[in-house]
Amino acid sequence: MKPIILANEQETILFGKQLAEQCLNYLSNHNSAIVIYLIGDLGAGKTTFSRGFLQQLGHKGNVKSPTYTLVEPYHFNDFSVYHFDLYRLADPEELEFxxxxxxxxxxxxxxxxxxxxAQGILPIADIEIHLSYLALERxxxxxxxxxxxxxxxxxxx
Known part of the structure; x- marks a missing residue:
């Protein structure tokens, strides 16, 4: 797929909102989980994307990366979103516990x-989102x- 260029933080948030809307459309007709991997260096926009994604679904508070808690749950009317940050995960077996x-x-x-x-523990991603720097853009x-x-x-x- 051709790369999408995001000029700034607002475009990254908008992209998150657009994908959230399509995930919501998919969930309205299916009763399954959706797994999305967010891949990129520190500061590439993973949490910014997640903020837009969660805002589109109706979350009103802050969205921070759950670096120390590993997972932050967000509950909506008939589904939940779980935001994982595995950066500080010492041993994938911790996830089993x-x-x-x-x-x-x-x-x-x-x-x-x-x-x-957490290779070997996580299910395959339905979607992988690869974020990278491109000068001042993403x-x-x-x-x-x-x-x-x-x-x-x-x-x-």
Missing amino acids: MGIREYFSSRSICLIEWPKQ SVCLQANTKTGQSIINLLH
């Missing part, structure tokens, strides 16, 4: 920053790994 598999139940969206920290590439992911990405166009 916290009941990681329960987060990937039906009617949930899991946004996962630093998924490589470059975003979307990759669908499942039929669910492809369906959602197709709704963006």
Whole structure:
């Protein structure tokens, strides 16, 4: 897929909102979890994207990266979003102790920053979002790994 160029923080938030809207459309007709990996260096825009994503779904408070808690839950009317930040994860087995598999139940969206920290524990991502620096802008590439992911990405166009 051709990279999407995001000129500033507002465009990153808008992109998060657009993808959230399509995930919501998908959830309205399906009873499954959606897994999204957020991949990129520190400061690439992963949490900014997540802020826009959650705002679009109706979250009104702050959105911070759950670096020390590993996961921040957001509950909506008939589904939940779980925002993971695995940057400080010392051992992927820690996720098993916290009941990681329960987060990937039906009617949930899991946004996962630093998924490589938990290789072998996490389910395959429906969508991978690769964020990178491009001078003062950000470059975003979307990759669908499942039929669910492809369906959602197709709704963006």
